[in-house]
Amino acid sequence: MADGAAPVLDVRGLTTVFHTRQGEIHAVNSVSFTLSKGEVLGVVGESGSGKSVTMMSLVGLLPSPPAEIREGEVLLGGQDLLRASPAELSSVRGAKVGFVFQDPMTSLNPVFTVENQIIEPLIRHMAMSAADAKARAVELLDLVGIPDAARRVKDYPHQFSGGMRQRVMIAIALACDPDVLIADEPTTALDVTIQAQILELMTQLREKLGMAIIWITHDLGVIAGIADRVMVMYGGQVVEHAPVRALFHNSQHPYTRALLRTIPKITGAREGRLSVIEGQPPIMTSVPRACPFRARCAHAHARCEAENPARRAVDGKPLGQGHDVACHWTPEAENA
Amino acid sequence: MLTFTLRRLLLAIPTLLFISLIIFLLVDLAPGSPMSEIPLTVPPEVRQKMIAALGADQPVFVRYILWLRQFFWVEPAYLLDGWFGTDLAGDQQRILSWQSRSPVFTVIGQRIPQTLTVIGTAYLVGILIAVPIGIYSAYRQYSLFDQLGTFVAMIGFSVPTFFTGTLFIIIFAVWLGWFPTKYDTTLEVTDWASFIRQMQQMAMPVMVLGLANAAAISRYMRSSMLENMGQDYVRTARAKGMTERTVVLKHVLRNSMIPVVTVIALGIPSIFGGAIITENLFGVNGIGAALIGAIHASDLPMVQTLAFIFAVLIVGFNLIADILYGFLDPRIRYD
Numbered sequence: 001m002a003d004g005a006a007p008v009l010d011v012r013g014l015t016t017v018f019h020t021r022q023g024e025i026h027a028v029n030s031v032s033f034t035l036s037k038g039e040v041l042g043v044v045g046e047s048g049s050g051k052s053v054t055m056m057s058l059v060g061l062l063p064s065p066p067a068e069i070r071e072g073e074v075l076l077g078g079q080d081l082l083r084a085s086p087a088e089l090s091s092v093r094g095a096k097v098g099f100v101f102q103d104p105m106t107s108l109n110p111v112f113t114v115e116n117q118i119i120e121p122l123i124r125h126m127a128m129s130a131a132d133a134k135a136r137a138v139e140l141l142d143l144v145g146i147p148d149a150a151r152r153v154k155d156y157p158h159q160f161s162g163g164m165r166q167r168v169m170i171a172i173a174l175a176c177d178p179d180v181l182i183a184d185e186p187t188t189a190l191d192v193t194i195q196a197q198i199l200e201l202m203t204q205l206r207e208k209l210g211m212a213i214i215w216i217t218h219d220l221g222v223i224a225g226i227a228d229r230v231m232v233m234y235g236g237q238v239v240e241h242a243p244v245r246a247l248f249h250n251s252q253h254p255y256t257r258a259l260l261r262t263i264p265k266i267t268g269a270r271e272g273r274l275s276v277i278e279g280q281p282p283i284m285t286s287v288p289r290a291c292p293f294r295a296r297c298a299h300a301h302a303r304c305e306a307e308n309p310a311r312r313a314v315d316g317k318p319l320g321q322g323h324d325v326a327c328h329w330t331p332e333a334e335n336a
Numbered sequence: 337m338l339t340f341t342l343r344r345l346l347l348a349i350p351t352l353l354f355i356s357l358i359i360f361l362l363v364d365l366a367p368g369s370p371m372s373e374i375p376l377t378v379p380p381e382v383r384q385k386m387i388a389a390l391g392a393d394q395p396v397f398v399r400y401i402l403w404l405r406q407f408f409w410v411e412p413a414y415l416l417d418g419w420f421g422t423d424l425a426g427d428q429q430r431i432l433s434w435q436s437r438s439p440v441f442t443v444i445g446q447r448i449p450q451t452l453t454v455i456g457t458a459y460l461v462g463i464l465i466a467v468p469i470g471i472y473s474a475y476r477q478y479s480l481f482d483q484l485g486t487f488v489a490m491i492g493f494s495v496p497t498f499f500t501g502t503l504f505i506i507i508f509a510v511w512l513g514w515f516p517t518k519y520d521t522t523l524e525v526t527d528w529a530s531f532i533r534q535m536q537q538m539a540m541p542v543m544v545l546g547l548a549n550a551a552a553i554s555r556y557m558r559s560s561m562l563e564n565m566g567q568d569y570v571r572t573a574r575a576k577g578m579t580e581r582t583v584v585l586k587h588v589l590r591n592s593m594i595p596v597v598t599v600i601a602l603g604i605p606s607i608f609g610g611a612i613i614t615e616n617l618f619g620v621n622g623i624g625a626a627l628i629g630a631i632h633a634s635d636l637p638m639v640q641t642l643a644f645i646f647a648v649l650i651v652g653f654n655l656i657a658d659i660l661y662g663f664l665d666p667r668i669r670y671d
Contacts, residue, residue, distance in 0.1 A: 061574055087579075094577030103573075106568040110667055111590050121576040156666040172576060 002120045007034040012073035026284040027053045029236040040213045042227030050236035051216045055182045060089040094124035098173030102185040104165035108157035115153040125176045140171040163194035182214045235292025240322035251327035299329040355647045368634040406431045436633040451622030455607045458542040462549025470557020492551025501544045501617040518619040541618045560592040594664045605649035638665035
């Protein structure tokens with residue numbers, strides 16, 4: 001994927017802090033990644049690992065206060081979104097960056113028709129007339145596989161099932177042909193058969209439309225099915241980043257390995273218990289000076305307490321393009 | 337929706353009949369007699385004849401049935417006769433006030449316009465002030481504006497209208513001399529000068545009641561906006577790149593109005609009920625003042641009829657609120 005062309009999205013050193021009564025919460029700590037045209041980047045991590053906050057920080061979707069984006073650059077087509085005014089940001093959202101959220105049951109406005117909600121971004125960003133936008137709304141619903149789109153477009157969200165509502169959300173996100181689609185756990189709230197349908201639909205749409213996708217999930221199975229590259233997040237930082245095959249076959253970070261072990265196996269001998277990672281993800285109350293995973297890590301040693309590991313390349317490629325990991329420990333050291 | 341409305345209207349009949357019985361009995365059982373104003377020097381047998389002439393010596397259920405017949409049959413007939421010049425009512429007995437010996441509905445017809453102009457305007461002013469305040473308070477929660485709004489609303493809530501009313505009279509009528517202390521019901525608006533005078537005499541009662549109404553409604557508006565502001569669909573609207581204006585005034589407001597419109601609709605009967613205290617304070621000769629006068633004079637037909645009209649209005653506006661709810665919220669369908 002990284003074929004030398006300039007990436008669509010280039011995030012460097014993004015740091016987001018929440019101001020709370022108990023002090024600062026460092027939710028995102030110097031996160032960097034790139035996204036090329038037509039690529040699917042999977043973002044994995046437990047709840048509270050900073051996945052969603054990272055992506056919402058990109059386009060100013062976090063309420064401020066309490067959120068403050070302290071540092072970093074977010075380059076989208078050469079424009080630094082963190083230096084953009086709120087008005088500029090609102091013309092990026094929905095136009096160049098589309099969002100699909102987790103819960104389709106609550107993400108659509110219950111009192112407006114689906115048509116009304118699809119034509120809004122078309123009229124705002126594409127300067128379409130209401131009539132053109134309505135015609136486009138029917139096309140979009142058709143595109144995301146809603147049968148009888150011309151009639152269903154006049155329906156209200158409550159008249160659709162969960163899976164169908166998520167398709168409507170996808171139609172809204174894709175309305176203005178965005179360069180980047182951010183899918184924040186889009187299948188988590190759906191049952192498994194519907195999940196598969198939505199995954200299938202997204203794969204098709206990517207081939208047809210060629211947008212880049214950031215797919216946030218905590219389901220590694222979903223990642224294996226859709227992503228080109230994977231970024232594992234923990235404690236608000238990137239702990240491992242790799243092409244999808246490398247991640248599954250040669251994971252370096254103890255956290256990634258632990259995550260992979262938690263996937264229940266349906267073949268082989270039946271294990272007594274499901275595998276879990278003991279403990280809770282940390283709440284970062286200051287700039288991390290130690291490895292955030294040390295308390296739950298089997299390989300933790302003195303250095304992990306003293307120094308927060310920086311990302312280092314595993315396969316010799318530049319950081320963010322190949323396989324890299326933020327850990328002091330190496331599997332090779334263990335084997336040696 | 338039509339089936340629902342018809343069903344609800346049919347259900348309203350037994351409800352109203354029951355309410356009418358309760359009202360009739362309560363008023364009838366209350367101490368006091370229509371003769372309590374008559375001097376004690378009037379001999380008992382004359383007194384007895386006067387009571388018989390009023391029909392007040394009949395058993396209570398006879399009087400109840402007759403009153404019901406008058407309310408639901410005779411009075412509407414008179415109303416239709418008045419509108420279309422027909423002669424449905426003939427010379428049947430109307431509900432008469434014991435106090436004034438004139439038909440109760442004539443008195444009500446005279447009083448209602450005063451009440452509607454003053455109290456109705458106050459309600460409208462209250463809504464027009466409260467809705468924008470509620471919206472902005474919620475949008476800028478805990479800002480100086482919100483704190484101030486909360487403070488003023490608390491005053492509007494907790495300070496009774498007879499106090500604010502008296503205070504306003506002292507400040508604006510006595511000290512500043514801007515407005516008259518008493519409302520002149522005989523004033524007719526015919527030209528610009530009389531219109532100005534009408535506005536001046538309405539100003540204080542409208543302010544006093546408007547403040548009290550605005551206090552309650554702005555609180556409802558604020559909390560309803562706050563509840564919706566954090567919803568997922570608001571994030572979706574922002575993610576679509578909608579301007580703050582569209583996000584707040586379209587997506588959030590439309591959802592927040594649903595409960596507020598219901599509250600506003602349910603409050604309308606209280607306009608007809610008249611703000612009894614305010615009407616008395618400013619001398620607005622409206623329906624509330626009529627009710628108080630009738631209670632003082634033990635004018636049972638007047639009290640019973642007025643109380644029952646309020647009950648009808650409350651039942652009616654409950655139904656209207658339910659129907660409005662169905663229009664505002666597409667998730668609610670009654671059929």
